[in-house]
Amino acid sequence: MNPPRPKPKLDQENTAFWTGGGQGQLNITRCGDCGEFTHPPRILCRHCQSENVAPHAVPGTGTIDSFTVNHQPWAKGLEVPYVIARVKLDGAPGVFLTTNIVRSPVETVDFEDKVRVTFEEQDGIFYPLFEKVA
Amino acid sequence: MAGKEAYITGVGQSEVGVRLPRHPLLLTVDAVREALDNAGLRLDQIDGVFTYPGKMNGYTAFSPVGSEDLIEVLGIKSKWHMGAMEQPAQLSAIGMAAMAVKQGVCRHVICFRTVYEAGGMADPAQYMSGAKQDTVTGSSQWTSPFWATSAACWTAQYAARHMHRYGMTREQLAQIAINGSKNAMANPRARAITKEELTLDKYMSARMITTPLCLYDCDRFSDASTVVIVSAGDALDEVTATPIRIAAMSGSVDRYSWDQVEEFAAYETGADLWTRTDYTAADVDTVQFYDGFAFLPITWLEGLGFCPKGEGGRFIEGGKRIARDGELPLNTFGGQLGAGRLHGFGFAHEAVTQLRGAAGERQIGGDPKLAVATSGGGPMAAALLLARD
Numbered sequence: 001m002n003p004p005r006p007k008p009k010l011d012q013e014n015t016a017f018w019t020g021g022g023q024g025q026l027n028i029t030r031c032g033d034c035g036e037f038t039h040p041p042r043i044l045c046r047h048c049q050s051e052n053v054a055p056h057a058v059p060g061t062g063t064i065d066s067f068t069v070n071h072q073p074w075a076k077g078l079e080v081p082y083v084i085a086r087v088k089l090d091g092a093p094g095v096f097l098t099t100n101i102v103r104s105p106v107e108t109v110d111f112e113d114k115v116r117v118t119f120e121e122q123d124g125i126f127y128p129l130f131e132k133v134a
Numbered sequence: 135m136a137g138k139e140a141y142i143t144g145v146g147q148s149e150v151g152v153r154l155p156r157h158p159l160l161l162t163v164d165a166v167r168e169a170l171d172n173a174g175l176r177l178d179q180i181d182g183v184f185t186y187p188g189k190m191n192g193y194t195a196f197s198p199v200g201s202e203d204l205i206e207v208l209g210i211k212s213k214w215h216m217g218a219m220e221q222p223a224q225l226s227a228i229g230m231a232a233m234a235v236k237q238g239v240c241r242h243v244i245c246f247r248t249v250y251e252a253g254g255m256a257d258p259a260q261y262m263s264g265a266k267q268d269t270v271t272g273s274s275q276w277t278s279p280f281w282a283t284s285a286a287c288w289t290a291q292y293a294a295r296h297m298h299r300y301g302m303t304r305e306q307l308a309q310i311a312i313n314g315s316k317n318a319m320a321n322p323r324a325r326a327i328t329k330e331e332l333t334l335d336k337y338m339s340a341r342m343i344t345t346p347l348c349l350y351d352c353d354r355f356s357d358a359s360t361v362v363i364v365s366a367g368d369a370l371d372e373v374t375a376t377p378i379r380i381a382a383m384s385g386s387v388d389r390y391s392w393d394q395v396e397e398f399a400a401y402e403t404g405a406d407l408w409t410r411t412d413y414t415a416a417d418v419d420t421v422q423f424y425d426g427f428a429f430l431p432i433t434w435l436e437g438l439g440f441c442p443k444g445e446g447g448r449f450i451e452g453g454k455r456i457a458r459d460g461e462l463p464l465n466t467f468g469g470q471l472g473a474g475r476l477h478g479f480g481f482a483h484e485a486v487t488q489l490r491g492a493a494g495e496r497q498i499g500g501d502p503k504l505a506v507a508t509s510g511g512g513p514m515a516a517a518l519l520l521a522r523d
Binding site for chain 1: 279496
């Protein structure tokens with residue numbers, strides 16, 4: 001049994017990201033003026049500094065840009081190995097998420113694999129994890 | 135133009151070890167005394183104290199000594215002092231001191247980095263001053279929830295991608311750690327950290343931490359303080375040691391987020407460094423590259439143009455080229471992998487020591503005159519080009 005995941009402290013900037021999974025949505029902050037994405041989320045657009053930013057539901061699919069198979073238990077009881085990946089998101093140019101690739105044996109994960117989001121709920125936080133698209 | 139230049143005039147270091155009984159403030163004072171002796175300066179000539187990252191609570195003995203502590207206990211009449219994390223990596227404290235002496239604000243500045251993580255972990259009640267948090271905030275909220283808890287997990291993904299794109303092998307990467315262990319064996323202060331030379335067989339069969347980084351690709355907690363004294367060019371007549379000129383420096387950050395950067399800051403910092411000097415990479419006699427993880431020197435070799443991008447693995451293959459008697463001696467004191475996780479300052483310390491011909495058993499030949507020392511990796515980095523004129 002894994003220990004509980006570290007829990008982000010919710011605030012004005014990050015709540016839509018960490019709770020969007022409750023509606024099945026992966027929310028990334030998008031600018032209403034220039035259309036660009038800002039991640040990690042901030043209260044203004046990092047491309048044009050507009051304050052007209054809002055959470056935007058992206059498709060929830062992406063590609064594995066890179067990954068590592070982690071063997072070190074960084075917390076007591078943490079089950080290893082597991083995959084940490086940098087996923088390039090579809091529909092949000094320039095945005096990458098650090099995440100876990102789940103429901104596949106670690107040795108089957110590879111660069112450029114297509115993945116889609118799956119949420120793991122814990123204490124009101126919906127952690128966006130990814131699984132390989134069959 | 136010496137008056138307008140900044141020089142490193144003294145270097146010092148405390149005992150280095152794992153779970154040292156000596157208090158981190160005392161280790162720092164030990165290193166200060168050695169650096170003053172080394173420069174031929176007295177404490178009353180010091181008028182600035184710069185450190186990275188300053189005293190930090192909440193991280194067990196990651197940085198237990200601040201500039202204020204030295205000013206207080208040593209009675210330094212400081213004109214300017216600073217300890218701050220929001221700088222481009224550890225050696226930026228030396229860069230800021232160089233700016234201070236060039237501006238005429240200070241004449242002789244103590245720069246230091248004290249780490250006590252091994253000792254602190256052994257006595258967390260004493261050294262964990264911040265309250266334990268039950269939530270993650272700031273940048274760690276984007277990695278820790280996925281158990282990407284260590285910088286090893288972040289760096290590993292860029293190392294893996296480098297292997298995937300350019301064909302770097304673990305046998306090639308191993309040379310950084312093997313070279314570090316070999317050099318540490320010739321460094322009296324590193325012998326508390328490295329007791330025997332690492333072999334390729336031992337490396338290849340080591341426990342994996344997070345692919346492709348194994349146990350020997352990661353530095354480990356150590357205790358020590360390292361001091362570098364930066365002096366103004368017009369104050370060199372007060373110094374008895376050979377001054378080493380800071381011929382150029384550079385630092386950079388693109389994004390603060392590890393997982394949003396396309397490549398590590400060593401590339402931008404490395405390219406920028408050469409725009410600030412008439413020297414080129416071909417003039418460099420030795421390199422001291424931050425190696426908190428074995429992959430980072432690869433990014434520095436490529437970023438500074440010692441080899442084309444993607445060729446770092448092939449450049450170090452077999453280890454001869456980067457050995458002490460090779461064409462580009464790298465981390466001649468052992469680096470952090472061999473000489474302990476002293477967090478950045480050891481690289482400047484060693485560059486100065488080599489340029490002065492004072493490295494004893496590990497001294498490189500060829501009368502070295504130019505060295506590069508770097509710190510950082512990931513989204514931010516800093517580099518110093520050091521010259522003996």
